[in-house]
Amino acid sequence: MNAARTDVLIIGSGISSLTSAALLAAKGKKVRVLEAYTKPGGYMHSFSRFGEIYDTGAHYTGALGPGQPFHTILDYLGVYREDLFEPLADERFDVFRFPDFEAAFSKGYDRLIPGLVAEFPHEADAIRAYFARVQATVKNFPHYEFSDRSENDIAGTGLDVSLASVVEPLTSNPKLKCVLYAYCVLHGVYPEEAPFGFHAIMTDSLIRGAYGLRGGGDHLAKSFVRAIEAKGGEVLCKKRVTEMRVGTDRLVKEVRTEDGGVYTADWVIAGIHPKAAFRLLRDESGLAYDPFTPVFRERMTNLEESLGIFGVYATTKDAPPVDPHRNFYYFDSSDPETFFDTLTPDQTPKAVFLSSANRRPSPEAKNFAFSLHAAGPIEWFDDWRGSRFGKRPAEYAAKKEAFAENIFRAVERYEPGLRAKVGKYVSSTPLTHLHFNGSEDGTSYGLYHSIANTGARAIGPRTKVINLLLTGQSTLFPGLLGAAVSALRTTGHIIGIKPIIEELRLLGRKNESLHHGSGNADFARQFG
Amino acid sequence: MNDQMSLSNEIQTKVNDLFIKGFEIPSEKLTPTASLYEDLGLDSLDAVDMLVHLEETFKIKVDGERLMEVRTLQNVYDLVAEVARNAGSETVAQHAPALTANV
Numbered sequence A: 001m002n003a004a005r006t007d008v009l010i011i012g013s014g015i016s017s018l019t020s021a022a023l024l025a026a027k028g029k030k031v032r033v034l035e036a037y038t039k040p041g042g043y044m045h046s047f048s049r050f051g052e053i054y055d056t057g058a059h060y061t062g063a064l065g066p067g068q069p070f071h072t073i074l075d076y077l078g079v080y081r082e083d084l085f086e087p088l089a090d091e092r093f094d095v096f097r098f099p100d101f102e103a104a105f106s107k108g109y110d111r112l113i114p115g116l117v118a119e120f121p122h123e124a125d126a127i128r129a130y131f132a133r134v135q136a137t138v139k140n141f142p143h144y145e146f147s148d149r150s151e152n153d154i155a156g157t158g159l160d161v162s163l164a165s166v167v168e169p170l171t172s173n174p175k176l177k178c179v180l181y182a183y184c185v186l187h188g189v190y191p192e193e194a195p196f197g198f199h200a201i202m203t204d205s206l207i208r209g210a211y212g213l214r215g216g217g218d219h220l221a222k223s224f225v226r227a228i229e230a231k232g233g234e235v236l237c238k239k240r241v242t243e244m245r246v247g248t249d250r251l252v253k254e255v256r257t258e259d260g261g262v263y264t265a266d267w268v269i270a271g272i273h274p275k276a277a278f279r280l281l282r283d284e285s286g287l288a289y290d291p292f293t294p295v296f297r298e299r300m301t302n303l304e305e306s307l308g309i310f311g312v313y314a315t316t317k318d319a320p321p322v323d324p325h326r327n328f329y330y331f332d333s334s335d336p337e338t339f340f341d342t343l344t345p346d347q348t349p350k351a352v353f354l355s356s357a358n359r360r361p362s363p364e365a366k367n368f369a370f371s372l373h374a375a376g377p378i379e380w381f382d383d384w385r386g387s388r389f390g391k392r393p394a395e396y397a398a399k400k401e402a403f404a405e406n407i408f409r410a411v412e413r414y415e416p417g418l419r420a421k422v423g424k425y426v427s428s429t430p431l432t433h434l435h436f437n438g439s440e441d442g443t444s445y446g447l448y449h450s451i452a453n454t455g456a457r458a459i460g461p462r463t464k465v466i467n468l469l470l471t472g473q474s475t476l477f478p479g480l481l482g483a484a485v486s487a488l489r490t491t492g493h494i495i496g497i498k499p500i501i502e503e504l505r506l507l508g509r510k511n512e513s514l515h516h517g518s519g520n521a522d523f524a525r526q527f528g
Numbered sequence B: 001m002n003d004q005m006s007l008s009n010e011i012q013t014k015v016n017d018l019f020i021k022g023f024e025i026p027s028e029k030l031t032p033t034a035s036l037y038e039d040l041g042l043d044s045l046d047a048v049d050m051l052v053h054l055e056e057t058f059k060i061k062v063d064g065e066r067l068m069e070v071r072t073l074q075n076v077y078d079l080v081a082e083v084a085r086n087a088g089s090e091t092v093a094q095h096a097p098a099l100t101a102n103v
């Protein structure tokens, strides 16, 4: 069985790998996914504590309304099911709280813009100009808007330009800047270094269609697996890839797993961090294989990683103090230079993100399950890097607790009394992510998505190893949507992307008109 | 004039250095008319590394799409000179990160 050859082997089962597998399988390729962990999904996986389901890295996502890009991709792959997702509130789905003011984003530009203008009446022109630029920019991305407008793949306009360079000329209002920069929390890149194009896609996708996952990301992962299996593909767990053996012709000949498995395929897609993928390369006799130039090696050595995130997963003994259909961003300062700083020396968080673990609690619910996330770089937990999960010393637990309490304190400023209502909580650090996901330095978002690492300058999808492609958040941009879209680019190198983009465009249009025509969200599904 | 001369010398030296050390290409192959792809054996992945390296070395920011225009070594010198000139970069010799967007 192991020796059976497939057309494509896919390493890892994050959403980028699963999207690649589902798309290739739908197009007639025989695919096999090899996942190290006990279940598929990567950062999409959910876990249960205190009788509640919590998400690791799928708290909310965008572009999921009928006819919108993420919805269309999932529907095209036969993965979309309405009961997987829960729409967030139309009004004020993302609330940004600062010490001296509050602002919010509402669904759709026609709600969003008047809402912000009401908040910043003197900045009406800046607000309109900014969001016009966002909307115009996202149209240049063929893998998001499914157009053939850009001939140059995804490296089109907007990626060489920083977010700050777009915002600065429009407004000098520090509060408005904070609001327009707030989503930097979602990719971890400073406004001066963040490619405007990706920030624009994240912003646009959330404004158009922000949804939470109903019942946890595991369901979405399972839906992917069903779609892959229905087309004859396989998703194998507990298969940690330890080596990719490459011949003198620069083709991967075999992929080996920890349990002694040997797999062969025409193509290999690695849905893991590029550095981790390159570390797996061996020559045919099993020695380290390095096809790279000194300049590339230097680049890889100097590559910065994105943010490490600390998470708190809690329940209250009381009814929800906040609306579960909303997210809350609590900021410690409204200085656009520092409000989003991730490395505060005293380790007090600058920005905390609160989201509900259960987006649809029963109306009589007497408790509230939620998570809090804040920057928490692995360096703060360096002392315990060598320790094993489940066997870490008491000092580590004490440090986690202290840090969690810092986060609670930051939230208390805005939600007084919340801490007292919290019954139980657990927390996670980048070491947790390292253990469960193997991500480089336990980061949440892959490599640091500055202009220097994205668009035309990105690592991947192609590599010096001819039949090895990379996919995943590090090759494009982070988030479920970014990682899924990265798979369109990657698989395009195997099956050609243009016809698929055209089919996606038609399906998106059809779903949109069905939605508008019938007034409900029950769509005829073409594939699946 | 002298400044310009020394700037273009510096660009040539540093670009050649990249090809010699970064891409392990023998210096005798580095003639201005040498084609990056046919004569020097680069591929499109190398071209991206070249771009990133040049941006860091010269503290400039090049529009990614301009890579398409670059065929020869001379084209590389010219592109760096043009972008550095437009950016008013007086600190071309400095080593600095490439992230200060020039917009």
Ligand SMILES: Cc1cc2nc3c(=O)[nH]c(=O)nc-3n(C[C@H](O)[C@H](O)[C@H](O)COP(=O)(O)OP(=O)(O)OC[C@H]3O[C@@H](n4cnc5c(N)ncnc54)[C@H](O)[C@@H]3O)c2cc1C
Pocket (backbone or CB within 6 Å): A011, A012, A013, A014, A015, A016, A017, A034, A035, A036, A037, A040, A041, A042, A043, A044, A056, A057, A058, A059, A060, A061, A239, A240, A241, A242, A271, A272, A276, A309, A311, A373, A433, A436, A437, A438, A439, A443, A444, A445, A471, A472, A473, A474, A477, A478, A479, A480, A481, A483
């Ligand atoms: C705390 C946190 C909060 C987040 N919040 C959000 C959010 O609210 N919304 C959003 O859209 N995004 C969010 N993200 C980001 C999002 O989860 C990721 O961008 C996305 O899931 C990454 O997908 P991926 O396919 O690139 O890789 P991953 O999900 O990282 O998958 C990689 C997979 O490869 C496996 N693997 C690694 N090495 C090997 C090997 N050698 N052999 C076999 N398998 C291997 C891993 O086990 C893992 O399953 C969050 C992330 C984190 C960590």
